[in-house]
Amino acid sequence: MTPQFVLTVGHDALMLLLMIAMPVLGVVMAVGLLVSIFQAVTQIHEATLAFVPKLVAAVAVFVFAGPWMVSTLVDFIRRTIESIPSVVG
Template identity: 35%
Template sequence: MTPEVAIDLFRQALWLTSVVVAIVVLPSLIIGLIVAMFQAATQINEQTLSFLPRLLITFLTLIWLGPWLATQMVEFTDTLYRQIPGLIG
């Protein structure tokens, strides 16, 4: 295996990890920002008010996009396993 191939595999893995994390975290960040603006406007300082919507959005995102995310990870792993004989020899 050449260094270029190893770097390319690492780049693909890092990209897939970034996509998976972004898809799960970004909706939660957006809802957190909206709730924080609501709390600042109304001066309500309840911690559960900011935690519960983010938790629900994260769960809904995982339910809605979880199968696609799992498919992407399985396809990457399958491709990697299929490339092993060519990488070694």
């Protein structure tokens, strides 16, 4: 196992992490911004008003992007497990 191989696997894992997390984080951040603007305009500062829309948005993203996320993770894990024999021997 070479240092270059370890760095490549680590880089691929971090890029995969960012690629999978971005849809959920982006949507939740946008919903949070909209809710905070709504709270600032109406001066309604209820904690559930900030939490529930973000939760619903995150669930909606998981419903739509979940199969893509799982298949991407499975592909990465399969490639990693299949590369074990070349690394060991």
